Each structure stands twice: as structure tokens, then as C-alpha cells.
Amino acid sequence: MKPIHSFKTLVWWSETDAAGIMHFSSIFKLCEWAEEDFIKKLTGKTFKEATAHRIIFPRVHASCDFIKPLYAHEEAKVNITSISLGKSSITWIFDVYNESRGYLAAKCKIVTVAVDRFQMKSVEIPKDIRDLLEKAGASNR
Amino acid sequence: MKPIHSFKTLVWWSETDAAGIMHFSSIFKLCEWAEEDFIKKLTGKTFKEATAHRIIFPRVHASCDFIKPLYAHEEAKVNITSISLGKSSITWIFDVYNESRGYLAAKCKIVTVAVDRFQMKSVEIPKDIRDLLEKAGASNR
Amino acid sequence: MKPIHSFKTLVWWSETDAAGIMHFSSIFKLCEWAEEDFIKKLTGKTFKEATAHRIIFPRVHASCDFIKPLYAHEEAKVNITSISLGKSSITWIFDVYNESRGYLAAKCKIVTVAVDRFQMKSVEIPKDIRDLLEKAGASNR
Amino acid sequence: MKPIHSFKTLVWWSETDAAGIMHFSSIFKLCEWAEEDFIKKLTGKTFKEATAHRIIFPRVHASCDFIKPLYAHEEAKVNITSISLGKSSITWIFDVYNESRGYLAAKCKIVTVAVDRFQMKSVEIPKDIRDLLEKAGASNR
Numbered sequence: 001m002k003p004i005h006s007f008k009t010l011v012w013w014s015e016t017d018a019a020g021i022m023h024f025s026s027i028f029k030l031c032e033w034a035e036e037d038f039i040k041k042l043t044g045k046t047f048k049e050a051t052a053h054r055i056i057f058p059r060v061h062a063s064c065d066f067i068k069p070l071y072a073h074e075e076a077k078v079n080i081t082s083i084s085l086g087k088s089s090i091t092w093i094f095d096v097y098n099e100s101r102g103y104l105a106a107k108c109k110i111v112t113v114a115v116d117r118f119q120m121k122s123v124e125i126p127k128d129i130r131d132l133l134e135k136a137g138a139s140n141r
Numbered sequence: 142m143k144p145i146h147s148f149k150t151l152v153w154w155s156e157t158d159a160a161g162i163m164h165f166s167s168i169f170k171l172c173e174w175a176e177e178d179f180i181k182k183l184t185g186k187t188f189k190e191a192t193a194h195r196i197i198f199p200r201v202h203a204s205c206d207f208i209k210p211l212y213a214h215e216e217a218k219v220n221i222t223s224i225s226l227g228k229s230s231i232t233w234i235f236d237v238y239n240e241s242r243g244y245l246a247a248k249c250k251i252v253t254v255a256v257d258r259f260q261m262k263s264v265e266i267p268k269d270i271r272d273l274l275e276k277a278g279a280s281n282r
Numbered sequence: 283m284k285p286i287h288s289f290k291t292l293v294w295w296s297e298t299d300a301a302g303i304m305h306f307s308s309i310f311k312l313c314e315w316a317e318e319d320f321i322k323k324l325t326g327k328t329f330k331e332a333t334a335h336r337i338i339f340p341r342v343h344a345s346c347d348f349i350k351p352l353y354a355h356e357e358a359k360v361n362i363t364s365i366s367l368g369k370s371s372i373t374w375i376f377d378v379y380n381e382s383r384g385y386l387a388a389k390c391k392i393v394t395v396a397v398d399r400f401q402m403k404s405v406e407i408p409k410d411i412r413d414l415l416e417k418a419g420a421s422n423r
Numbered sequence: 424m425k426p427i428h429s430f431k432t433l434v435w436w437s438e439t440d441a442a443g444i445m446h447f448s449s450i451f452k453l454c455e456w457a458e459e460d461f462i463k464k465l466t467g468k469t470f471k472e473a474t475a476h477r478i479i480f481p482r483v484h485a486s487c488d489f490i491k492p493l494y495a496h497e498e499a500k501v502n503i504t505s506i507s508l509g510k511s512s513i514t515w516i517f518d519v520y521n522e523s524r525g526y527l528a529a530k531c532k533i534v535t536v537a538v539d540r541f542q543m544k545s546v547e548i549p550k551d552i553r554d555l556l557e558k559a560g561a562s563n564r
Contacts, residue, residue, distance in 0.1 A: 010315075014314055016441040018436060018440070018494075024169065024199070028166040028203075032295060033296070040355065056159075061206050062169075063205070065201065066201050069199075069261070117160060153456050154300060154305075155299065155307055162300075170435070173436060174435050174437070177436060212300075213299075213300040300479075308448070311448045340489065346486070347484050
């Protein structure tokens with residue numbers, strides 16, 4: 001099935017560790033980069049204004065199964081395979097591929113919650129963002 | 142109950158993000174730092190020789206529930222509350238506290254597997270490390 | 283003047299700090315990413331085999347002047363404006379731009395040295411890499 | 424000569440790269456950690472309130488000479504050997520040691536400027552911070 005979004009990057013040297021592979025914490029960053037790349041392309045200025053100015057999406061849960069390594073200087077691809085929307089939460093599912101070797105490297109899940117950055121409390125996902133996400137393939141929970 | 146190990150650090154500016162709080166991927170690093178601090182104190186040179194030279198412990202799973210923020214320059218404490226040993230895997234449970242504000246900030250679980258770094262395949266946990274971990278409070282699964 | 287190479291990326295949330303801007307250490311990473319992107323495109327498999335297997339290029343010097351901020355989710359562009367080759371050292375000059383706001387954000391210089399990763403001592407830049415770098419616009423010191 | 428401040432940490436696995444050594448960008452973080460540890464011990468709550476709420480100290484310059492490696496799990500020590508105060512700028516000099524191997528690993532210099540975080544413009548170093556820094560051994564330029 002076609003992913004909702006696909007993001008590619010090199011396995012940067014700075015994100016590897018002494019085992020020669022991408023550090024596990026950087027695989028979580030990779031997923032977040034895919035999300036940011038997706039949101040940027042989806043919303044352009046709207047998201048930036050909405051999120052940079054008032055609403056942020058801190059993570060309330062993150063988990064990954066690390067299956068096979070991403071070695072330095074190889075190509076990684078992150079597919080966003082599912083986005084499901086709650087009232088204020090968004091659940092993202094990611095498949096991380098080692099493109100250079102052609103295998104699945106990790107499967108990850110991240111749950112974010114819309115938060116008012118000044119009051120630091122959860123709020124409903126802004127309607128314009130919800131509409132955009134639905135149009136892009138997000139489902140409602 | 143007394144944790145198996147307790148590790149403290151400041152919330153370094155470099156590990157925060159534009160929301161003013163520790164980035165979620167750095168909370169995974171925090172747990173790993175606690176593990177390294179624990180292993181270093183537990184084994185001294187033995188671990189270093191064992192792991193740096195032949196056996197590494199890559200993560201096969203990592204998950205966190207992020208409950209409340211760790212703000213820049215505050216004190217964080219990571220308690221290792223449980224270590225359970227399989228044949229080659231080690232399951233670590235961490236409670237991350239915001240010491241400056243006195244609340245639980247995150248609960249995390251990391252599963253590592255003993256891997257021969259040259260053959261990149263899993264091996265049994267070396268007996269001397271297993272013995273040391275059991276003496277420190279690890280349980281067998 | 284046309285730069286030797288140009289690399290673009292979003293200012294990832296993970297690379298920002300509590301001031302809302304890219305952390306200064308991540309601007310050094312940005313320059314290295316530009317270098318890796320350049321080398322990858324320049325050499326394809328050759329570099330990977332040369333460097334991943336035997337020769338690495340650790341940094342012996344790095345400096346940056348930070349002029350203006352890179353804010354979260356904005357676009358950054360790194361221009362490699364000069365590469366000068368010594369016997370074993372390579373001096374890279376980078377101009378980092380905030381593309382979203384249209385200003386120069388930082389000017390950086392990184393000096394790397396070709397090192398045999400197994401003997402951990404400096405060696406001459408491999409001839410095939412030197413040739414490729416010269417063809418791409420590098421000058422000899 | 425006795426350093427103004429001394430900060431120790433393990434070379435965390437997360438801060439190493441595929442060469443098995445601390446990534447050069449993390450050595451800049453190490454220096455900043457030493458600065459934060461110093462400031463925290465020096466000022467307690469005062470600094471936190473001053474900086475977290477209004478004034479931040481972004482870096483305008485950073486440079487390092489990397490002399491010898493810091494390997495994973497070894498002990499690093501950062502000495503702050505000099506602090507010199509301008510009107511709004513602070514110049515920090517750091518010597519980074521590999522304590523496990525007993526050698527100097529890097530020499531770094533970081534220049535920060537007091538900035539009002541809401542107006543994003545430079546201001547004079549707050550008098551109470553200047554006094555504390557002078558008492559700790561900082562000199563005036």
C-alpha cells in the first residue's frame with residue numbers, strides 16, 4: 001500500500017555511534033524529521049504559523065522495534081504508513097527502511113498531543129490541520 | 142522500593158528543543174546514560190574490555206511514556222527500577238524524574254541484546270556480566 | 283560566485299534548543315551533512331568503500347561565527363564555498379543561510395585529516411578522492 | 424594553574440560516532456555542559472531565573488582544535504581555564520582531557536553574548552552575574 005508520506009535522508013555520520021550504525025535515539029529523530037517534512041509540504045505557511053506561534057505537538061509516547069542496522073552514509077527512507085486522529089492526539093506509524101541494503105530497519109509509533117505552548121495544556125487539534133491531515137490520508141479513531 | 146541504580150544529570154541546554162523542554166529523543170539517551178553509568182560503576186574495566194572490544198548491546202526495542210516535561214537547567218534523575226535477563230537479552234525499566242519540580246517525567250523500557258560486533262549476531266550474555274547484574278539486583282526471566 | 287556544493291535541509295525540531303533556534307553544535311553537524319551529501323553525490327560507491335572500510339576523515343579543527351538564528355521549521359542552506367587540499371588535510375569553508383528569511387546565519391571552517399581507522403594515524407588523501415575533489419573545484423594549498 | 428571549574432562525564436555512547444570516538448560536535452556540547460554545570464553551582468536559583476526567564480547566552484563564536492580522541496565509555500574532564508568579560512560578551516576557554524588515557528583531547532573557545540530573549544538583541548551582562556563570575560575568577564577585557 002502506498003504510504004501517506006515518504007522521506008529520504010542519508011545516514012549522517014553525526015547520528016551514528018561507536019557500533020558504526022545509527023544510534024537508536026536518532027531513529028526516533030528520523031521519524032520526527034519525516035513528520036516535519038510531511039507537515040511542511042502539506043501546510044506550507046499555515047502550519048508554521050499555527051505551531052510556531054501557539055500550538056506545539058509534544059510526544060506523549062514513542063516506541064520502536066529495531067530490526068536491522070542503518071550504517072553510516074547509507075540511505076534511509078521513512079514511510080509514514082498511518083496517521084490516526086483522536087480529539088487532541090495524533091498517532092503516527094513509521095516504517096524505516098535501509099534503502100541501500102533493501103530491508104526494513106525499524107518500525108516505530110509516536111503519539112503526539114496538541115498543546116498550547118503558553119498554557120502548557122492539551123487542546124483540540126486545530127480544525128485546519130485536522131482537515132489537511134484527513135485529506136492526506138489520516139483516519140479518525 | 143530502592144532502585145537498582147540512580148543517575149542524576151542536569152537537563153543540558155543542548156538536549157532541549159524549541160518548546161523549552163528536553164527533546165523526547167534525548168530522554169532515551171538519558172536512560173542509556175543511566176545504564177552506562179551503572180555498568181561503569183558495576184564492572185570497572187571488565188565491562189569496557191568485554192564490550193568495547195567484542196560484544197556490544199544494541200537496542201532491539203525502546204519505548205517511553207512522556208508524562209511531564211524536563212525544563213532546561215533543571216535536575217533530572219533516572220532510576221533503573223528493574224533489569225530482567227533472558228538468554229541474550231536484557232530488559233531495562235527506567236523511571237525518569239524531574240528532581241527540581243518533584244514529579245515523574247517519563248517511564249521507559251529498553252531491551253538490549255548481546256551482539257558480537259564483528260559477526261553482528263546475537264550471543265549469550267557473557268557469564269561474568271550476568272553474574273554482576275544478578276548481584277546488583279537483576280532477575281531472570 | 284557559484285558554490286562548489288549546495289545542501290538544503292529543514293531546521294529540524296530535534297536540532298533546536300530552548301531559545302527556539304538551532305543549537306550551535308547542530309550548525310557544525312549541518313556543515314558535516316553538507317560535506318557528506320557532497321561526497322556521496324561526487325563519488326557514489328567509491329567513497330563509501332574507501333572511507334567506511336579503511337580511511338576516515340576526523341576533524342582536527344572546527345570553528346563557526348554565528349551571525350543570525352535558524353529558527354525551527356525554517357529552511358537552511360549550506361554552501362561549500364571553498365575546499366583546499368593539503369597532503370593529508372582538507373580545509374572546508376561553509377556559508378550557512380537561513381533561506382526562509384534570506385540572510386547569512388553562520389560562517390564555518392572545518393579541517394579534516396585522512397586517517398587510517400585501524401592504525402589511527404594520518405595518511406595521504408587517497409589519489410582517487412583527491413582527483414574527484416579537484417575536478418569538483420577544490421584547490422591545492 | 425588551577426582551573427576556574429572542572430567538569431567530569433563519561434563519554435556517552437550516544438555522543439560517539441562510527442569512528443568509535445566522541446563526535447566533534449559533541450565536544451562543543453561537552454564544553455557547554457561544563458559551562459552550565461559551573462553556572463548552576465555558582466548561582467543556584469539566581470541564574471536560572473535570570474536566564475530562563477529573560478536573558479539567554481547564545482554563542483556568537485565557537486572553535487575547537489581536536490588533538491586526540493575520546494573513546495566510548497572513557498572519562499572526559501573539561502577544565503574552564505579562563506573566562507574574560509566584555510560589556511555583553513563572555514569568552515570561555517576550555518581544555519578537554521581524556522582522563523582514562525591521561526592526555527589533552529581538545530582545546531576550545533566559545534564566545535557568548537547576553538541577549539534579551541524576547542527582543543533578541545544583545546544587552547549588558549547582568550551585574551549580579553558579572554559579580555559572581557568575577558568572584559569565581561573571571562577577568563575583564
